[in-house]
Amino acid sequence: MTDTDTDTRTVTVEREIPHPPEKLWRALTQPHLIAEWLMKNDFGLDLGHRFQLRGDWGHVDCEILDVEPGRSLSYSWNHAHDDPAYALESTVTFTLEPTSAGTRLRMEQVGFRPDQKQAFGGAKGGWRIHLENLEKVVATLD
Template structure:
């Protein structure tokens, strides 16, 4: 029996078309105060190589900190950063493409190991909520 399953990872992908131009979506993805409104409190700056943290409410056995590093900043097109917390070492990639009447946003969160089913399920639930919050923020005109 091979141990290939130990190195196989899963990727969570969420796609949504927002009825807003890429510039507005990009601001919501890259400006720290706006990110805090739909994602998590942070000290993010859109600079490749910049380390930052997302801060969530602390819970049992977790201080609420997510250690990240900006990997790719391709304005209005792609944004990627590492996402490391609770033993999960993963990567988040946002891709923006023009769509009929707005912008298509694809989010890929990759790096979930087979033994991280709970983390994968939590991320799936969390990112759906985050995307709903992003939609509310954009529709509210704040971005």
């Protein structure tokens, strides 16, 4: 079996946020802020750092894959589950682009298999809510 673009699906959410990239970067990379908009965590920004995102339902194992300070952040997003339809090995990438009004934030989660319709749908809705919460957190920063 070969890997092609049709084997997996991607959730992409873009938002224009009326704050500078520096503020968004803080909210994307500081553990206490990540906990406010996403999940409890033991995040660290070093390349290769392994961390967990924790919720009432369980946790996601992550590893920092790429960091361009103030511009992009990428980490693995691996959720183990007994049911293969819910087990997920994917990559999440945040990209920040300065605009005249603030920042264009792009979030991509790559790696949903065709049989993971529920996980894919959940991620589509979930990321929209998380990014709304991210914007609220950023609005409170000095």
